[in-house]
Amino acid sequence: QKEVEQNSGPLSVPEGAIASLNCTYSDRGSQSFFWYRQYSGKSPELIMSIYSNGDKEDGRFTAQLNKASQYVSLLIRDSQPSDSATYLCAAGGSNYKLTFGKGTLLTVNP
Amino acid sequence: DAGVTQSPTHLIKTRGQHVTLRCSPISGHKSVSWYQQVLGQGPQFIFQYYEKEERGRGNFPDRFSARQFPNYSSELNVNALLLGDSALYLCASSPPPAVTQYFGPGTRLTVL
Secondary structure, eight states, X not given: OOOEEEXXXXXXXXXXXXXXXXXXXXXXXXXXXXXXXEOTTSOOEXXXXXXXXXXXXXXXXXXXXXXXXXXXXXXESSOOGGGOEEEEEEEEOTTOOEEEOOOEEEEEEO | OOOOEEEOSEXXXXXXXXXXXXXXXXXXXXXXXXXXXXXXXXXXXEEEEETTEEEEEOSOOTTEEEEEOTXXXXXXXXXXXXXXXXXXXXXXXXXXXXXXXXXXXXXXXXXX
């Protein structure tokens, strides 16, 4: 069973702090990795994609990938209350299917 | 550009009934995927279609079926509904040849 594991949280950080979200995957054939944000009652919204080992930065968001450790992370700098949501990690293989984790609930406290 | 659209937004059915959910991909996207998301879980893959051909199927019973039309829109059909089919059904589209998937707003299905 190919799995993606995330801490369910909730993860609570103060406004302005760095939020760190982590994810591990079991399928070594996974080639693409995604972070989606999902507000309560809404659909997932793509935040970041990463395909190569290392860091990828986009504004306040940084995704990190370590294929040897089968580990993906998302850092959110200067966290804002509007960042409060569930963050879903997904892994994709050659068949283009995405396997999702259960998500981590992030709460940013003003 | 318009995003992925899905209809209906909400749907209430009773056990044993049949349901059809519809999805229109982003213009230029030829791949459509369907996912089921139950409360507290991540989306689970149901089907993927590319150029009207089924490219992948998840671990769902034969009561679930789908198809893609020449204009790349798609339908998901579920027969003999069970209470456990209550979920948010998500459609996602991808541009060729990318794997990145963009989700629509979803259809909330409630089975009573």
